[in-house]
Amino acid sequence: MPISGDVYKELGRAAAGAVSVVAAYRNPGSSILALTVSSFATLSFDPPLVMFAIQHNADSYTAMVESKGFGVSLLSIEQSDVAQLFASKGHAKNQNTMFEAGQVVAVPLIPKALAHIECSTSQVVVSGDHAIIIGLVEAARTSQRRPLLYFARQYGSFDPIQSP
Numbered sequence: 001m002p003i004s005g006d007v008y009k010e011l012g013r014a015a016a017g018a019v020s021v022v023a024a025y026r027n028p029g030s031s032i033l034a035l036t037v038s039s040f041a042t043l044s045f046d047p048p049l050v051m052f053a054i055q056h057n058a059d060s061y062t063a064m065v066e067s068k069g070f071g072v073s074l075l076s077i078e079q080s081d082v083a084q085l086f087a088s089k090g091h092a093k094n095q096n097t098m099f100e101a102g103q104v105v106a107v108p109l110i111p112k113a114l115a116h117i118e119c120s121t122s123q124v125v126v127s128g129d130h131a132i133i134i135g136l137v138e139a140a141r142t143s144q145r146r147p148l149l150y151f152a153r154q155y156g157s158f159d160p161i162q163s164p
């Protein structure tokens with residue numbers, strides 16, 4: 001028998017994760033859809049694949065599942081306000097001026113992020129109340145910025161443990 005929803009929510013709070021914004025164009029050159037996720041993960045080295053999970057009741061669900069490509073912006077510690085904005089509902093967050101264009105794939109990216117990943121959609125796996133969207137990485141760039149993390153419903157930073 002599966003665990004209760006309350007226990008599952010506790011698990012979610014205990015799982016610290018990096019925070020990203022995933023974004024796509026509804027059609028090339030048209031309006032943008034974007035949301036904050038902590039489910040982004042690298043998946044495969046060869047071929048280079050990444051993934052994230054999107055909940056069925058997200059407003060962007062259908063368009064994101066049907067999109068041919070998506071951009072992932074791994075947020076930096078200075079971007080908790082960006083994370084909050086893209087975790088909200090409504091069209092205010094999806095203005096073109098908030099994004100820059102991908103260099104190889106037509107995907108929207110958040111400026112000044114820790115890393116940018118440009119993907120073509122490779123596979124969509126519907127599982128439970130989420131879809132796992134898998135992308136082939138066509139281009140990627142990282143910076144020396146520090147990551148934004150999410151734990152116990154709070155944003156924070158990464159502190160390495162000092163070696164004795």
Ligand SMILES: Cc1cc2nc3c(=O)[nH]c(=O)nc-3n(C[C@H](O)[C@H](O)[C@H](O)COP(=O)(O)O)c2cc1C
Pocket residue numbers: 019034035036037038039040052053054055057058059060061083086087088089090150
């Ligand atoms: C830190 C954080 C992580 C999140 N991770 C995910 C996620 O991995 N998948 C998801 O579908 N929603 C996630 N959400 C919730 C979405 O960002 C939120 O539901 C958003 O409003 C969806 O946008 P939309 O309805 O415009 O598609 C997360 C929210 C926060 C604050």
